[in-house]
Amino acid sequence: MRDFDYSAPTSVAEAVRLLNQSPGAGRPLAGGTDLIDQLRLGRHQPELVVDIKRIPELNVLELSSRGLRLGAAVPCSRIYSDAGIAQEYAALVDSARIIGGVQIQNRASVGGNLCNSGPAADSTPSLIALGARAVIAGPQGTREVPVEEFCTGPGKNVLHRGEVLVELRFPPRPANSGSHYRRFIPRNEMDIAVVSVGALVELDASGERIKSARIALGAVGPTPLFAREASSGLAGRSPTVETLTEAAQAAQAIATPIDDMRGTKEFRRHVTGVLVRRVLEECVQRARHPA
Amino acid sequence: MAKKRVVSTTINGKSIELLCEPRQTLLEVLRDNLDLTGTKEGCSNGNCGACTVLMNGRPVVSCLVLAMEAEGASLETIEGVAQGGDLDPIQQAFLENAALQCGICTPGFIMSTKALLTENPNPTEQEARFYLAGNLCRCTGYDKIIRAVLDSAQRRQAALAAERQHS
Numbered sequence: 397m398r399d400f401d402y403s404a405p406t407s408v409a410e411a412v413r414l415l416n417q418s419p420g421a422g423r424p425l426a427g428g429t430d431l432i433d434q435l436r437l438g439r440h441q442p443e444l445v446v447d448i449k450r451i452p453e454l455n456v457l458e459l460s461s462r463g464l465r466l467g468a469a470v471p472c473s474r475i476y477s478d479a480g481i482a483q484e485y486a487a488l489v490d491s492a493r494i495i496g497g498v499q500i501q502n503r504a505s506v507g508g509n510l511c512n513s514g515p516a517a518d519s520t521p522s523l524i525a526l527g528a529r530a531v532i533a534g535p536q537g538t539r540e541v542p543v544e545e546f547c548t549g550p551g552k553n554v555l556h557r558g559e560v561l562v563e564l565r566f567p568p569r570p571a572n573s574g575s576h577y578r579r580f581i582p583r584n585e586m587d588i589a590v591v592s593v594g595a596l597v598e599l600d601a602s603g604e605r606i607k608s609a610r611i612a613l614g615a616v617g618p619t620p621l622f623a624r625e626a627s628s629g630l631a632g633r634s635p636t637v638e639t640l641t642e643a644a645q646a647a648q649a650i651a652t653p654i655d656d657m658r659g660t661k662e663f664r665r666h667v668t669g670v671l672v673r674r675v676l677e678e679c680v681q682r683a684r685h686p687a
Numbered sequence: 688m689a690k691k692r693v694v695s696t697t698i699n700g701k702s703i704e705l706l707c708e709p710r711q712t713l714l715e716v717l718r719d720n721l722d723l724t725g726t727k728e729g730c731s732n733g734n735c736g737a738c739t740v741l742m743n744g745r746p747v748v749s750c751l752v753l754a755m756e757a758e759g760a761s762l763e764t765i766e767g768v769a770q771g772g773d774l775d776p777i778q779q780a781f782l783e784n785a786a787l788q789c790g791i792c793t794p795g796f797i798m799s800t801k802a803l804l805t806e807n808p809n810p811t812e813q814e815a816r817f818y819l820a821g822n823l824c825r826c827t828g829y830d831k832i833i834r835a836v837l838d839s840a841q842r843r844q845a846a847l848a849a850e851r852q853h854s
Contacts, residue, residue, distance in 0.1 A: 401689040402709035402755045425753070432712065432751045433732045445709065447756060473745065497821020498799065499736060502745040503752070585820040586734075 397436050404447040408454075408533045408562055411446055416535055416558035418444040424560050426454070426469040427503035429496065430512040446560075453562055454507070459484060464566040466528075468507025472519075473498070475506065483687055485566060487522035487575035487594045494518060494579065497586055507561050513547045516615035520547065521594030522577045524612035524622050528566045534559035544612070547619035570608070573598040574682025576675050579614070580667050589615045590659040593647075593671040597635070597679035606630045609679075611643065611672060616651035616664050623647040626672070635680045637673075644672040696757040698723070699767025707754040714738045714749040717764060725765035725794050729823070736822035739795035740764050746802045748821070765794035768801065776842035777801060777835075786835035788826035796822045800836050809840055 405411045415422040420443030425431055434440045448454050454469040459480045466475070472492035475481055482489045488506070495504055495518045506519045510530065523543040530541045535558055543564070547553050555561065569575075579592035592614035598607045609630040611623040626646035633639045653664035694705045698721070707716050714731070717723045717740070729737030731750045738749040741763040768775045774782070777800050787793045796819065803810060803818045810818065815836045816829075824832060 397710040397712070399688050399708070399710055402692070402753065404755070404758070425756075428753065428756070429733055429751050432753065435710075436731070445753070447753075449756070496733070497736065498802070498818055499739055499746045499748045499821045500733060500751075502742075502747050585817060 398438060398441055400435070400442050401444045402447065403444060404450045406450050406452075408451055408560065411448055411451060411560055412533055412535060412558060414444065414446050415560060418442070420444070421557065422446055424448050424511075426505040426508040426511075427471055427500075429500050429504040430508060448560065456563060457481075461568060463568045464564075466506060466564040466566070468511075468561040468563055469505050470507070472501040472504055472506065476501075484569045485522075485526055485575065486682060486687075487525050487577040487596065488519065488566075490577040491519040491522040491594070494585065507564065510543065510546060510564070511553065511555065511561055513549075513551050513553045513619070515547075515550050515618055515620065516589040516592065517620060518577070518579060518589060518592060518614070520620040521592055521612035521614045522575070523564060523594075524620060525575055525577070525594040525596045525610045526566050527596070527610060528564045530564055531562045532559050533562045538562070540565075544620075544622035549618050570596075570598040572601060572603060572607075572683050574679040574684075574686070576678040576682060578671055578675050578678070580671060588658065591615050591653075591664050591667040591671055593668070593675045595672070595675045595679050597630070597676060597683055599635070599680070599683045603684050604634055606633050606635055606639075609643070609676070611647055611676070613647060613651060613668060613672075615658075616653040616668055618652075621650055623650055623672075626650070630676075635676070640673045640676045641669075643676060644669040647672045692755060694754060694758050696759065697761045699763055705754065705757075709753065709755055711754045712750050713740070713752040713754050713757055713762075716754040717749060723764050723766050727791050727794055729791065729795075734823070735792070735795075736799065737792050737795045739798040739822065741798055741802060744802070744805070746799050746821075763798070763801075765797060768797060775801070776846060777804070777839040780835045780839040780842055781832075784831050784835035784838055786828065786831040788824075788828050792822060792824045792826075796824070796832055796836075800839060803836070804840055804843055808844065810837070812837060 422444040423442035454467040456467040458465040475492040575596040577594040579589035581587035727737040729735035
């Protein structure tokens with residue numbers, strides 16, 4: 397592996413300072429499951445790797461009446477081991493459980509998954525569906541970005557040089573709501589999504605009408621996509637097969653998939669429709685019958 | 688070249704200090720600096736699980752950990768599984784069920800199995816298969832491996848029951 401220096405600061409301010417003073421590019425290290433492979437391949441050639449796992453704010457995992465705070469370095473296994481989070485933010489836990497195998501889940505963080513900004517990232521559609529916001533620290537202070545605006549292209553995002561993702565903030569789960577994430581892969585596990593869908597559905601008190609919904613798509617565009625119109629079109633409707641099929645068609649309309657070894661455009665567009673419908677059905681089930 | 692640094696860590700119960708380069712992975716340091724060659728290098732990109740070790744009790748792939756990150760951690764490798772001259776029940780079950788062919792994946796499977804049985808002492812076949820999804824066997828001898836894992840669970844349960852009777 398190409399030579400680099402290593403530092404493990406214990407505060408956000410120190411991490412930001414290190415990332416900005418490094419003469420070549422500095423690179424934050426969380427679980428390393430993407431970064432260390434990329435260092436080996438020479439895709440990133442930082443002078444300095446800044447291990448952010450010793451910073452308390454990046455290890456926060458706090459569920460309260462104000463919502464969820466998820467530190468950017470918290471590994472997937474800590475997320476799905478928390479029964480409260482599984483109940484309140486089911487889509488996030490669905491994602492955390494299927495990223496890599498157990499060895500990867502013990503290291504890989506949702507924050508890192510977002511910053512790696514892969515179009516098929518398994519946690520990003522869930523973050524978008526759940527309305528998460530990214531809290532970013534940099535030399536000019538902190539700023540917040542809704543997750544649907546975070547990724548700007550494959551491997552690209554809104555982080556400027558020297559900025560670091562500190563945490564993801566989720567609003568409280570709405571009453572009578574359910575969320576779910578599902579992907580299509582040809583295997584049972586350990587694979588990259590061909591298409592993936594995350595969604596949140598909020599029902600009214602009767603459980604018969606949709607109050608609001610958020611649908612996000614993965615692996616069918618250069619970034620994970622928030623299906624804005626498919627989502628808003630569900631408000632006020634009864635969650636019948638016809639309604640959910642309409643939402644699926646609206647979601648298919650924004651998909652711009654590519655042909656590759658994992659699937660053709662036509663196949664991906666088709667699977668987008670199927671998955672959106674199934675994920676919405678599961679959200680409705682979860683909203684009506686909380687675990 | 689970046690300066691070599693001292694890392695204090697615990698490996699198989701022994702506190703040690705290591706001198707390593709920031710760019711060295713934990714896998715490299717285990718094998719090349721410490722001569723703990725029971726941990727195998729397979730793909731070196733986190734897919735195969737051959738280099739699985741336990742870090743603070745949890746399985747990780749040591750090819751995707753920098754040695755520097757082991758500062759203050761407790762590590763367990765295949766060399767620490769047998770107690771004295773006695774094989775661990777997991778190792779015994781792998782032997783008796785002929786759960787290995789070329790053997791390169793075996794240390795990784797045993798480390799993952801150890802973590803599985805600590806978390807879930809009595810897994811179903813499906814739970815075992817999902818937990819071990821991050822360990823690949825290129826000889827494709829999965830059935831015997833899974834049989835050995837389920838057999839290990841029974842052996843451990845029996846050993847625990849026997850211990851309880853004696854105490």
